[in-house]
Amino acid sequence: MRIACPFCGERELGEFTYLGDAKPVRPAAGASEDEVFDYVYLRDNVAGETSEHWYHGGGCRAWLKVGRNTLTHEISSVEPAAGAGARQAAK
Amino acid sequence: MSSSQSHRLPSGGLIDRSAPLNFRFDGKTFSGFQGDTLASALIANGVKLVGRSFKYHRPRGILTAGSEEPNALVELRTGARREPNTKATTAELYEGLEAASQNRWPSLRHDVMSVNQLFAPIFVAGFYYKTFMWPAKFWEAIYEPAIRRAAGLGRAAGVADPDHYDKAWAHCDVLIGGSGPAGLAAALAAGRSGARVILCEEDFSLGGRLLADGGTIDGLPAAEWLSRTLAELAALPDVRIMTRMTLFGVYDGGTYGALERVNDHLPSPPEHQVRQRLWRIVARRCVVAAGAIERPIVFVGNDTPGVMMASAMRTYVARYAATPAKRIALFTNNEDGWRTVETALGSGLQIAAVIDARPDVSPAHRSLASKGGFPVLHGSVSGVDGGKDGVRKIAVSLTGGARAEVEADGLAVSGGWNPAVGLTSYHRGRPKWSDDIAAFVPDGAPPGMVAAGAANGAFGLGACLAEGFTAGSAAAHDAGHSGKAGTAPVADDEAFSLTPLWHVAGKGKAFVDYQHDVTASDIELAQREGFESVEHLKRYTTLGMATDQGKTSNVAGLAIMAAVSGRSIPETGTTIYRPPYVPVAIGAFAGHHRDETFHATRLTPSHHWAAEQGAVFVDTGLWKRAQWYPRTGEKDWLESVTREVKAVRGGVGFCDVSTLGKIDVHGPDAGAFLDRVYINTFSNLAVGKARYGLMLREDGIVYDDGTTSRLAEDHYFLTTTTAKAGLVMQHLEFCRQVLFPELDVQLTSVSDQWAQFSIAGPKTRDLLREIVDPAEDLSNEGFPFMGAREVALRGGIKARLFRISFSGEMAFEISVPARFGDAMARNLMLAGKPFGVTPYGTEALGVMRVEKGHVAGPELSGTTTAADLGLGKMMSTKKDFIGRVMAGREALVAPDRQVVVGVKPTDKARRLRSGAHIIPKGQTPGPGNDQGYVTSVCFSPTSDQWIGLGLVERGRERTGEIVQAHDPLRGEDYEVELCNPVFYDPDGVRQRG
Numbered sequence A: 001m002r003i004a005c006p007f008c009g010e011r012e013l014g015e016f017t018y019l020g021d022a023k024p025v026r027p028a029a030g031a032s033e034d035e036v037f038d039y040v041y042l043r044d045n046v047a048g049e050t051s052e053h054w055y056h057g058g059g060c061r062a063w064l065k066v067g068r069n070t071l072t073h074e075i076s077s078v079e080p081a082a083g084a085g086a087r088q089a090a091k
Numbered sequence B: 001m002s003s004s005q006s007h008r009l010p011s012g013g014l015i016d017r018s019a020p021l022n023f024r025f026d027g028k029t030f031s032g033f034q035g036d037t038l039a040s041a042l043i044a045n046g047v048k049l050v051g052r053s054f055k056y057h058r059p060r061g062i063l064t065a066g067s068e069e070p071n072a073l074v075e076l077r078t079g080a081r082r083e084p085n086t087k088a089t090t091a092e093l094y095e096g097l098e099a100a101s102q103n104r105w106p107s108l109r110h111d112v113m114s115v116n117q118l119f120a121p122i123f124v125a126g127f128y129y130k131t132f133m134w135p136a137k138f139w140e141a142i143y144e145p146a147i148r149r150a151a152g153l154g155r156a157a158g159v160a161d162p163d164h165y166d167k168a169w170a171h172c173d174v175l176i177g178g179s180g181p182a183g184l185a186a187a188l189a190a191g192r193s194g195a196r197v198i199l200c201e202e203d204f205s206l207g208g209r210l211l212a213d214g215g216t217i218d219g220l221p222a223a224e225w226l227s228r229t230l231a232e233l234a235a236l237p238d239v240r241i242m243t244r245m246t247l248f249g250v251y252d253g254g255t256y257g258a259l260e261r262v263n264d265h266l267p268s269p270p271e272h273q274v275r276q277r278l279w280r281i282v283a284r285r286c287v288v289a290a291g292a293i294e295r296p297i298v299f300v301g302n303d304t305p306g307v308m309m310a311s312a313m314r315t316y317v318a319r320y321a322a323t324p325a326k327r328i329a330l331f332t333n334n335e336d337g338w339r340t341v342e343t344a345l346g347s348g349l350q351i352a353a354v355i356d357a358r359p360d361v362s363p364a365h366r367s368l369a370s371k372g373g374f375p376v377l378h379g380s381v382s383g384v385d386g387g388k389d390g391v392r393k394i395a396v397s398l399t400g401g402a403r404a405e406v407e408a409d410g411l412a413v414s415g416g417w418n419p420a421v422g423l424t425s426y427h428r429g430r431p432k433w434s435d436d437i438a439a440f441v442p443d444g445a446p447p448g449m450v451a452a453g454a455a456n457g458a459f460g461l462g463a464c465l466a467e468g469f470t471a472g473s474a475a476a477h478d479a480g481h482s483g484k485a486g487t488a489p490v491a492d493d494e495a496f497s498l499t500p501l502w503h504v505a506g507k508g509k510a511f512v513d514y515q516h517d518v519t520a521s522d523i524e525l526a527q528r529e530g531f532e533s534v535e536h537l538k539r540y541t542t543l544g545m546a547t548d549q550g551k552t553s554n555v556a557g558l559a560i561m562a563a564v565s566g567r568s569i570p571e572t573g574t575t576i577y578r579p580p581y582v583p584v585a586i587g588a589f590a591g592h593h594r595d596e597t598f599h600a601t602r603l604t605p606s607h608h609w610a611a612e613q614g615a616v617f618v619d620t621g622l623w624k625r626a627q628w629y630p631r632t633g634e635k636d637w638l639e640s641v642t643r644e645v646k647a648v649r650g651g652v653g654f655c656d657v658s659t660l661g662k663i664d665v666h667g668p669d670a671g672a673f674l675d676r677v678y679i680n681t682f683s684n685l686a687v688g689k690a691r692y693g694l695m696l697r698e699d700g701i702v703y704d705d706g707t708t709s710r711l712a713e714d715h716y717f718l719t720t721t722t723a724k725a726g727l728v729m730q731h732l733e734f735c736r737q738v739l740f741p742e743l744d745v746q747l748t749s750v751s752d753q754w755a756q757f758s759i760a761g762p763k764t765r766d767l768l769r770e771i772v773d774p775a776e777d778l779s780n781e782g783f784p785f786m787g788a789r790e791v792a793l794r795g796g797i798k799a800r801l802f803r804i805s806f807s808g809e810m811a812f813e814i815s816v817p818a819r820f821g822d823a824m825a826r827n828l829m830l831a832g833k834p835f836g837v838t839p840y841g842t843e844a845l846g847v848m849r850v851e852k853g854h855v856a857g858p859e860l861s862g863t864t865t866a867a868d869l870g871l872g873k874m875m876s877t878k879k880d881f882i883g884r885v886m887a888g889r890e891a892l893v894a895p896d897r898q899v900v901v902g903v904k905p906t907d908k909a910r911r912l913r914s915g916a917h918i919i920p921k922g923q924t925p926g927p928g929n930d931q932g933y934v935t936s937v938c939f940s941p942t943s944d945q946w947i948g949l950g951l952v953e954r955g956r957e958r959t960g961e962i963v964q965a966h967d968p969l970r971g972e973d974y975e976v977e978l979c980n981p982v983f984y985d986p987d988g989v990r991q992r993g
């Protein structure tokens, strides 16, 4: 599998680390225990298109949001996380 | 000694008769030529019997001339290089080659296990399941060892492989698998278009079927067209041709796996060379031109040595000038089989008869038969009279019911051809049935891949060339190359005209899967017993599960199942295809990642100095760390470690702690950021100060700890544990980039940039004053406990100095740029000589931390909370931080949690062991009263006894209680006292002094 890092170009799977579902959003301070529980533990088991967090630890250390199909392994999109390198630097 | 090659034609073939080679098979010496395979050389020497079958130990000969071979498996080489289950049909002959047949005892010709044939009825499909069900304990003790001895393949060498294996990457526009007419035409088209091409060929010679079948291309004899084509390809700048290289798998994103047998054709690899190389090839497009595999017909006696695939028979004759038989019969259901007759007649061999299962034979072949003076029998082979010395007679059932007999010493069989659909099906693709050729053909392929030629069901030479050329040209175009591909090579197509015939019913064993000894009746039995699904059929009968993965057997097996279950073949379907296409040694996957080079090794900045001191090193993740520094006369590690601890507590010592993870945190929001990732507050830390910090996971469990210092208003220096250095960096980057992108903060990993030493003991200041610029104030007022700042060293180098203590002594940690780490160690030794400075290793470090009750890896076990570690009060209630909410969940704050406590045996002479369970005194140990365990232990020179830390239920409330340590692993039970985990200087006077 290969992921096209927006900063480094297309790279081999071994350079990346998988974290998991990118959909859950960390609740703001003051959120209830139930909300945080959902964020920490509850995940959909998707057969098809997913959005996932991947870390380019063997490259630029950017966190990426990768659109991937769990049935075909096809990667439909790769976006840098909101605070990933170049964006933050460009501010 | 070529005179011994009784079955070698006097001329012809692609062998080099000027290069004779001697080899040994089962201890007997033979000779062959350069260009032979072991199989062709054995055939040239008249050897027919090459192995015994898996289950019934039936005599077996060579069936094919390629990597699909199910029978002719040998142990190749001897000693440490002995490799079992090597196919004689692909093993290249070299001078001195040694091979042995497998699965026989005491010898190939007299194999006692062939009595298995007499018990054949118990070896039917599913016999393992049926026969050895009960009692269960008999399985391990009796059945399995006995079966393994009787039904084995080759023996592994049993010692370490002395050779090296390599792994490599390659990138190209167009990858082509196979160098037959389709592959070569694809390479021409893609190469001429300007694409970067890699052409892989499994064989050591290029040309595929052209090598044996010849033909006419562009008006030229095939051999001439081949040499012209290879010359043109060699002249193209971006075409790379790799022989002895098998494409075995396709992975996501256009990544392909290939095995290059770099030096398998030599007795041993030349110095500094590898035996095999595993390639990962990234290709924009791939053309699979892997050809097709001729399939057997299932009839009684079809495994007799001397029964051979028709294409293999003509390959041995035409390519190797070796004659498997002198009087050949052909059993075919298609036109292609007749090529073997043409080749044999052309080489002066006799044809005994052609048994053709079809109602009609072409006029051309009919006249060939009358010219050659042999009969054409319409019918099928119903039996073979022969044995370990080969075929003698063939029984034929003629269409209409009459019987005939043919005297022949070889039987060529062609049941048609199966396209090699493996690669195209490896992403769970299912091939589709083609009635035209009665075979499965690819139905789509993984993205970027296309099949061409025989692999795609196009068997004619002209069709192969045309399909290959079109595919190569399209692949180059898709990869962005639009150069002129020129014109495609042209040839005529031969007739195929096949009438399907899978199985000739009869009494006796008719083999489907030769390698696993699966017969037609096994398949019928599986159907009767309800194992109709192909996946069940496969597992119940083991059809297609041997090392050849059913290359010659799967489709025939499906066809027989289809017939007995009253379904069509496409309705019956195929099993799932999985890589690798050919067996790949684990050694090739491992490459250089074995033994000392299993993983990369990280050396601390003072490593070489420590090695000079005779340090004993310990592996800590990738690191080599000095564990202790033995001195002459010390009898064991404990004596050395105890000396080191005493030297620190009584004077001064130092230890390289560069393995800690180090992260510079910069930016106006650095403090706010740290407040969110640590449970305690860092935004209020004064510049010039250090603070111990604890991080949780979002689920409330402790993640990591370390000391973080504020070096400037917008600059913190964070340290992590050695084990979590990389993971904490990843976690913090996640927090920064994903969770809190609004914070203006940057992280820089500086773990490798700083050499860091802990200097500890009451004489630390004295030593430091020799190192640090005298202008720096190191007094308790000028540099108080938990102070942190940059200082100048004598000579001007800038260092970072932290007054922190892991040992509980007056201590500093000093960081210098990593390139000065070695010099720092040497200077500390030099400057510290008057103070008796003692280098100490990770053992002494650990002893002192246990004495001080500091938690480390064994306590930060991924199950403990801050409160469990006695650090609950550090959790700020005034801010949000990672893990805050979940840390408050009921079970994580339960009063009966196992918490850190000190442990010491009541018998001061007793050794305490980590892992011992804590049980209430006087009770019988069991899961119901297991209250925790001992996590860390050491011999404490200060307490003069073994002490430890443990995680014990309500441990802190039970100080002074005597409990039982139960160690079933070591068979020990003894009493220990639960106590304050801080054994040494509980008020912390020394570290503040």
Ligand SMILES: [Zn+2]
Pocket (backbone or CB within 6 Å): A005, A006, A007, A008, A009, A056, A059, A060, A061, A062
């Ligand atoms: Zn990157």
